[in-house]
Amino acid sequence: QQQVKQSPQSLIVQKGGISIINCAYENTAFDYFPWYQQFPGKGPALLIAIRPDVSEKKEGRFTISFNKSAKQFSLHIMDSQPGDSATYFCAASPWGGGADGLTFGKGTHLIIQP
């Protein structure tokens, strides 16, 4: 599976600020891009996902921006709250009408300071 590069590795944001996490991919067959949130000792939980037919998707305070030509996508967390402190993973998979294994980025440790 080809790599998904995620940055930054760690991020500290003040409460109420905007948290931005970026990912880049190489495999042009990737067609599905989810973001997962993981708290210590827990399994990853799906936060939001996007397909390349749209450039942006918003759900509450969470927005994915997608740039197909640059093969990049990013997660924006608006009005960041201390409860958002967690590790965030971007992922990607091809979409051939079936389900495939996800390729994950290495994760971003996000800390929201009160």
Added chain:
Amino acid sequence: NAGVMQNPRHLVRRRGQEARLRCSPMKGHSHVYWYRQLPEEGLKFMVYLQKENIIDESGMPKERFSAEFPKEGPSILRIQQVVRGDSAAYFCASSPRLGAEDQETQYFGPGTRLLVL
């Protein structure tokens, strides 16, 4: 609707022993995935199974690791003759049948933390 269940949550084995990790998918889900997570690393895909079939095992180590998803019962990830490098968190995920509205969504269990002494 119960989520993905994994047991045990923690497993300690000595080098050379066998580890058996169990995963029960969400009700109605017929696709199971196993991932391994090393400290400070992302999750690495290991294997994708449907009932009684291995669909993609491209991420599985060639030796000592095997997986199954029988017609009845949970999916099993089996690691024979464990070594210290096998220490990691192992996550199972499930997704619904093809054609479901959220067919590409993978729902993760809480994981099994394996420690090899």
